[in-house]
Amino acid sequence: MPRTVRIATRGSRLALWQARWVAAELARLGRGSELVIVETQGDRERLPFAQMGGQGFFTKAVQDAVLAEQADLAVHSFKDLPSAGVNGLTLAAVPVREDARELLLVRPEEYAPEEGLLPLKKGARVGTSAVRRRAQLEALRPDLQVAELRGNVPTRLEKLRRGEYGAILLAQAGVHRLELDLRGLHSRVLEPRLVVPAPAQGALALEARASDTELLELLSRLNDPLAQRSVAAERGLMARLAGGCQLALGASAQVVGEGGLELLAWYGGRLYQARAASPEAVAEAVFGQIQAEFPQGVGG
Numbered sequence: 001m002p003r004t005v006r007i008a009t010r011g012s013r014l015a016l017w018q019a020r021w022v023a024a025e026l027a028r029l030g031r032g033s034e035l036v037i038v039e040t041q042g043d044r045e046r047l048p049f050a051q052m053g054g055q056g057f058f059t060k061a062v063q064d065a066v067l068a069e070q071a072d073l074a075v076h077s078f079k080d081l082p083s084a085g086v087n088g089l090t091l092a093a094v095p096v097r098e099d100a101r102e103l104l105l106v107r108p109e110e111y112a113p114e115e116g117l118l119p120l121k122k123g124a125r126v127g128t129s130a131v132r133r134r135a136q137l138e139a140l141r142p143d144l145q146v147a148e149l150r151g152n153v154p155t156r157l158e159k160l161r162r163g164e165y166g167a168i169l170l171a172q173a174g175v176h177r178l179e180l181d182l183r184g185l186h187s188r189v190l191e192p193r194l195v196v197p198a199p200a201q202g203a204l205a206l207e208a209r210a211s212d213t214e215l216l217e218l219l220s221r222l223n224d225p226l227a228q229r230s231v232a233a234e235r236g237l238m239a240r241l242a243g244g245c246q247l248a249l250g251a252s253a254q255v256v257g258e259g260g261l262e263l264l265a266w267y268g269g270r271l272y273q274a275r276a277a278s279p280e281a282v283a284e285a286v287f288g289q290i291q292a293e294f295p296q297g298v299g300g
């Protein structure tokens with residue numbers, strides 16, 4: 001009998017949904033699993049992200065559980081994972097990706113389809129905690145009042161329903177996976193050219209110990225090459241800009257033609273785009289464009 005795989009995950013509804021999805025995929029491959037729930041710094045502290053020190057608030061404790069052999073497999077929202085790898089762990093698979101696009105949810109009284117770029121009344125109060133979302137919203141619609149919003153996906157929706165915000169901007173993937181009830185709200189999925197999603201948004205990262213060859217071999221069967229290549233391009237750009245989720249960077253890659261990649265990025269108030277044959281080449285091409293635009297240096 002092969003051993004049961006212990007899956008380390010955060011305890012949020014979305015994280016549990018994702019871990020259970022991986023458990024179901026493992027069951028499909030004939031392997032049993034159990035969940036090991038880990039509380040992370042991001043679950044304990046409710047500070048705005050910009051005020052939290054370090055990186056990997058949502059991922060480090062989950063990785064530590066695998067390194068300490070309290071679990072075998074870490075399941076993360078890929079976009080929460082810092083670019084720097086962790087010694088002893090390997091990215092084992094990037095499964096089929098959910099919709100990577102952003103979703104704007106609007107209360108009826110703030111909805112204004114005729115307002116153009118975003119269907120929001122002038123001066124609407126929009127909730128988000130991501131520096132990237134704030135920067136892109138302010139660039140698109142300087143009239144908006146962007147307000148800090150923390151909490152898990154269902155909590156954010158609850159705060160919108162209570163009227164604390166006129167609208168919120170979040171990942172379509174989380175709302176989709178949790179099948180949240182959006183009745184009574186206007187919802188608009190935003191194309192990447194309008195609001196560029198975070199690198200790796202909608203993708204999962206499956207990490208295991210580098211020494212666990214038996215599990216790495218099993219997990220490789222959950223890898224989706226299209227998801228892996230698009231994420232590699234987006235994160236390749238993020239790594240070159242030396243940033244984590246605190247960086248106001250949007251990046252969205254598409255596999256085009258015969259395995260080529262197109263990468264769209266938003267950084268410092270403008271859009272960039274390139275096509276190339278590999279994730280590394282397309283990340284390098286867009287990085288070059290950004291460097292040319294910011295000769296004093298980028299990142300930080």
Ligand SMILES: NCc1[nH]cc(CCC(=O)O)c1CC(=O)O
Pocket residue numbers: 077078079080153169170171172173174200201202203204
């Ligand atoms: N930082 C929180 C986070 N991490 C992953 C997701 C959504 C799911 C995903 O992108 O895969 C979210 C919520 C959000 O941004 O709305």
